[in-house]
Amino acid sequence: MNIRSMLVSRIAAVTDPRTLPLTVTIVLFIALFGFGSVMYTGFFSLQVLLDLLVDNAFLLIVGIGVTFVILSGGIDLSVGSVVAFTTIAEAVMAEHWHWSVWVIVPIVLVIGTLFGAIQGALIHFFKLQAFVITLAGMFVARGICFLITLDSIPITDPTFKAISTLRIPIGSAAVSTNVVIAFVTLLAAIYVAHYSRFGRNVYAIGGNERSALLMGLPVASTKVGVYALSGFCSALGGVAFTFYVLSGYGLQAQGMELDAIAASVIGGTLLTGGVGYVVGTLFGVGILGTIQTLITFDGTLSSWWTRIFIGALLCVFCLLQRIIERHARADRRTGGTTQGGRVKHVDRPSAKTPAVQNAIEHPMTSRALES
Numbered sequence: 001m002n003i004r005s006m007l008v009s010r011i012a013a014v015t016d017p018r019t020l021p022l023t024v025t026i027v028l029f030i031a032l033f034g035f036g037s038v039m040y041t042g043f044f045s046l047q048v049l050l051d052l053l054v055d056n057a058f059l060l061i062v063g064i065g066v067t068f069v070i071l072s073g074g075i076d077l078s079v080g081s082v083v084a085f086t087t088i089a090e091a092v093m094a095e096h097w098h099w100s101v102w103v104i105v106p107i108v109l110v111i112g113t114l115f116g117a118i119q120g121a122l123i124h125f126f127k128l129q130a131f132v133i134t135l136a137g138m139f140v141a142r143g144i145c146f147l148i149t150l151d152s153i154p155i156t157d158p159t160f161k162a163i164s165t166l167r168i169p170i171g172s173a174a175v176s177t178n179v180v181i182a183f184v185t186l187l188a189a190i191y192v193a194h195y196s197r198f199g200r201n202v203y204a205i206g207g208n209e210r211s212a213l214l215m216g217l218p219v220a221s222t223k224v225g226v227y228a229l230s231g232f233c234s235a236l237g238g239v240a241f242t243f244y245v246l247s248g249y250g251l252q253a254q255g256m257e258l259d260a261i262a263a264s265v266i267g268g269t270l271l272t273g274g275v276g277y278v279v280g281t282l283f284g285v286g287i288l289g290t291i292q293t294l295i296t297f298d299g300t301l302s303s304w305w306t307r308i309f310i311g312a313l314l315c316v317f318c319l320l321q322r323i324i325e326r327h328a329r330a331d332r333r334t335g336g337t338t339q340g341g342r343v344k345h346v347d348r349p350s351a352k353t354p355a356v357q358n359a360i361e362h363p364m365t366s367r368a369l370e371s
Contacts, residue, residue, distance in 0.1 A: 017324045021268030022280045024320065028313075029283045032290045040297040047173040052289035057178035058083070058240040059259055059288070063267075063281045064189045065116075065233025066260040071193070072226045073206040073273030074130040078119065078137035079234040080256035082112050084249070085141045086238025091153035091248025094160060101159045109235045115141065116231020120224035138257065145250030152249040155242065164243045178240040185236065189278045202226060206273030262314050263288055270321050287313070 037044030053060070062079050069076045086108045093099045093107070119137050123130050155161075167174040193199040201222040204212040213219055241253065267284030269276030291309050295301045 017328045018275050019268075019277075020324060021270070021317065021320060022277050022283075024317075025266060025268050025280055025283045025287065029286050029290065032287060032294065036290065036294050036297065040294075043293075043297055045173075046171055048293065050170065050173050050175050050179070052286055052293065053179045053182065054176050055292075056285050056289045057176070057182035058237045058244060059256065059263065060182045060282060060285045061185050061233050061240055062237035062256060063260040063263040063285055064185055064278060065230035065237075066257075067264045067267070067269050067276065067278055067281045068189070068193070068202060068226050069130075069230045070261070070264055070269050070271060071206045071273055071276050072202050072223060073209065074123065074223070074226065075134060075261070076116075076119075076227065076230045077131065077134040077257050078115075078141055079230065079237070079260055080253040080258075081138045081141035081145070082115060082231060082234035083238040083241055083253035083256055084145050084251070086112065086235050087242045087245070087248035087252055088145045088148050088153070088250060089248070090239070090242045091155050092148060094155055094157045095153055101157065101163070105239055108239065109232060112235025112238070113228050113232040116234070117224055117228035119231070120227030123227065124220055124223045142250065148250075150250070152247055155246045155248065160243070160246060164246055176243070178243055181236070181240050185233070186278065186282060193278045198222065198225060203274055206275075208274070259288065259310075262310055265321075266313055266317050268317075270325070271318070272321075272325070 033044075033049070042048070062083060066076055066079060089108050089111070090104050093104045094101065115137065119133050122128055122133050163177050166177050168177070168180065193202070201212070201217050201219075204215070204217055205219055205222055209219060238253075242248065245252070263284035264276070264281050265271060265284070266287055267276070267280030267282070269280060288306075288310060292303075292306050295303060295305055
């Protein structure tokens with residue numbers, strides 16, 4: 001392979017509609033962090049970089065669950081309320097009932113998983129809109145918080161405090177336990193999304209649910225499993241958030257569901273489903289954290305500028321997604337694939353129905369079909 005063909009293949013890989021949003025996200029993160037390093041003294045340091053994870057580990061965990069839901073073509077608005085419920089439940093069990101943290105954590109994870117599974121079952125089996133069901137779930141979980149207590153409950157349990165204050169050294173810097181939990185979750189999610197049958201089914205359903213049904217994929221169990229996974233990640237994010245703040249309160253994590261969705265979309269996951277990478281959520285969370293850190297270092301801007309910048313970025317990435325979708329649709333109409341700026345025509349078999357053919361052409365569903 002000569003240098004020219006290698007260069008063309010690399011350009012084609014970078015500009016591929018499936019990877020272009022992720023590439024833009026990574027470049028934007030590097031640009032923002034580089035801007036801060038040039039503008040502010042002390043910004044360019046390992047500890048500042050790691051603090052992006054320390055302060056947003058819980059958001060990364062919740063965002064991973066939301067990413068799976070969006071990949072399947074759904075949405076989950078209940079995650080922030082589940083995080084708040086988890087903090088309340090942990091605080092009550094630790095402070096009022098004096099249970100061990102090693103008993104409390106499995107209980108809240110099971111509750112979160114069951115909560116998500118119930119939402120997924122309602123969405124699939126009763127053909128209800130995911131937006132409506134998860135909105136109802138948001139109200140239910142938040143309401144239960146205030147049925148339990150209206151007050152904030154500080155956690156003074158020694159084990160909780162020990163886990164919260166534990167620091168793991170990395171070179172000249174250090175990270176908290178939450179970062180370890182978040183990275184273990186991220187690695188597990190990458191494996192599930194890209195190397196397991198369940199992950200391939202999620203991509204197939206998000207790409208075209210009808211095609212997935214025609215291919216014989218387990219649509220029902222996969223959709224319920226996706227929302228159960230989101231509930232699990234929400235509860236685990238609530239555990240991490242409790243270690244971060246050492247308290248339980250019904251008003252905590254307000255708007256976290258929107259931050260998680262924003263991190264997923266900015267990370268390159270298409271809202272229409274079927275396209276995206278879990279690792280993109282890591283960079284999406286990194287971008288949100290970097291914006292917050294830049295405003296903190298500046299010291300003259302209101303913290304509300306964070307929301308303004310995030311909203312603007314979200315609009316830009318949604319626009320980018322729409323442009324990519326239109327480009328891919330136009331490419332399919334021409335009956336070819338774009339390589340190096342030119343359209344290369346390919347022969348398409350006509351023996352299959354259009355729905356099945358579209359699903360087979362999807363990179364993830366083709367793997368599922370081979371399995």
